[in-house]
Amino acid sequence: MLKRKESEKLFEKAKTYFPGGVNSPVRAFKSVGGTPLFIDQGSGSRIWDADGNEYIDYCCSWGPLILGHCYPAVVNKVKKAIDKGMSFGAPTRLENELAELILKNNSNIEKIRFVSSGTEAVMSAIRLARGYTKRNKIIKFDGCYHGHNDSLLVKAGSGLATFGLSSSAGIPEAFARETIVLPLNDEKAVKKAFSLYKNDIACIIIEPVPANNGLLLQKRAFLEFLADICAAKGSLLIFDEVISGFRIGFEGAAGYYNIQPDIVTYGKIIGGGMPVGAYGAKNEVMKHISPDGNVYQAGTLSGNPVAMAGGIAQLTECLKPGFYEKLEKKTKRLVNGIMDGVLSDDGFRIFSIGSIFWPAFTHKKEITKSSDIDAKSMEKFKKLHAALLERKIYLGPSGYEVGFVSSTHTDRDIDITIKAFREALKIALQ
Numbered sequence: 001m002l003k004r005k006e007s008e009k010l011f012e013k014a015k016t017y018f019p020g021g022v023n024s025p026v027r028a029f030k031s032v033g034g035t036p037l038f039i040d041q042g043s044g045s046r047i048w049d050a051d052g053n054e055y056i057d058y059c060c061s062w063g064p065l066i067l068g069h070c071y072p073a074v075v076n077k078v079k080k081a082i083d084k085g086m087s088f089g090a091p092t093r094l095e096n097e098l099a100e101l102i103l104k105n106n107s108n109i110e111k112i113r114f115v116s117s118g119t120e121a122v123m124s125a126i127r128l129a130r131g132y133t134k135r136n137k138i139i140k141f142d143g144c145y146h147g148h149n150d151s152l153l154v155k156a157g158s159g160l161a162t163f164g165l166s167s168s169a170g171i172p173e174a175f176a177r178e179t180i181v182l183p184l185n186d187e188k189a190v191k192k193a194f195s196l197y198k199n200d201i202a203c204i205i206i207e208p209v210p211a212n213n214g215l216l217l218q219k220r221a222f223l224e225f226l227a228d229i230c231a232a233k234g235s236l237l238i239f240d241e242v243i244s245g246f247r248i249g250f251e252g253a254a255g256y257y258n259i260q261p262d263i264v265t266y267g268k269i270i271g272g273g274m275p276v277g278a279y280g281a282k283n284e285v286m287k288h289i290s291p292d293g294n295v296y297q298a299g300t301l302s303g304n305p306v307a308m309a310g311g312i313a314q315l316t317e318c319l320k321p322g323f324y325e326k327l328e329k330k331t332k333r334l335v336n337g338i339m340d341g342v343l344s345d346d347g348f349r350i351f352s353i354g355s356i357f358w359p360a361f362t363h364k365k366e367i368t369k370s371s372d373i374d375a376k377s378m379e380k381f382k383k384l385h386a387a388l389l390e391r392k393i394y395l396g397p398s399g400y401e402v403g404f405v406s407s408t409h410t411d412r413d414i415d416i417t418i419k420a421f422r423e424a425l426k427i428a429l430q
């Protein structure tokens, strides 16, 4: 049995300091059971917990670490920035450098604004859409997570799905009323909402690769339909690319599907592991942001030099030729290797795009809506998760969360994982 004595001790202490012993709910291991592992250190594809157990990590901090842990170029650049000062509250050269790196290689946006988290990026994008259109209502999709913003914490997947909640307490009715929640992959529902609320829909926000409630891959035609209907009705289309941005390609899902959204939000990978978010759009939309325009948005630590340094170093690696192709190939090998040991009537599949993968206990060939997921299947995920931990493979502690492969996962890591996964599946499928 996995040694967890130290983690258990630390968790007992943490429970006296933090609600549920954690600073973000999914970390609490509630849906998979047992004590959360306290992580001490990471290097490349590996992490070590407080008891000294070594794991191959497929959580990768929930996505940001596309180069794995402590990638030397990232660590060095961040250390250099720290030596010059942690924060100034004034512009720095590093902000220009990260912006240039992104804008030169992304045809979807012309201007960008850095903030400190994905939640903040989305909150600002929604305000921009409302300020620009002078409308109030927003359309979001059941199962898409957009951070813990009041108006978006409705049927939002992620921690809410993990804990079986549809929304959060503390959100006024009046806010929730401005949010129209529709099922994914359903053009009719979108058309109906537009006919009901005619000229009051400021925007549609979607994760173009919904990856917070399982992996609910959408058809390109649906995303294109959203772009078209927004253009026709004077609403803005927001792609929330906090996970998919720089993950399924440097230009994220907008580039992958070749669809032009009006506003794009980023987070996770953009900071190289430091807290960064961003939103961007064409000049025509971004000029409404303060101090050019009258949509106010600010941040004491926005564009923080240490965080910018992390982002510059990481995105520089992502831009190297073949980076995403190699990552996708590696992920395919992992997925195919595991699936080779699975029979078609076992009721297990792995959905995957780029370097994102989602193990699902299902007989369905396609899962495009949160209602396609059987909540009972999470019991099997719980067994899978435990059996994988025993075999030193670390997945995020929820069956609604996806896994991530980094560029530092080696062929050997993949081989070890395939073997462990097949054994763990036998246990989960019993």
Ligand SMILES: *Cc1c(COP(=O)(O)O)cnc(C)c1O
Pocket: 117, 118, 119, 120, 122, 145, 146, 147, 148, 207, 212, 240, 241, 242, 243, 267, 268, 277
């Ligand atoms: C993670 C995530 C967010 C929230 O980002 P935080 O940095 O956790 O605030 C928003 N949208 C999507 C799609 C995400 O995956």
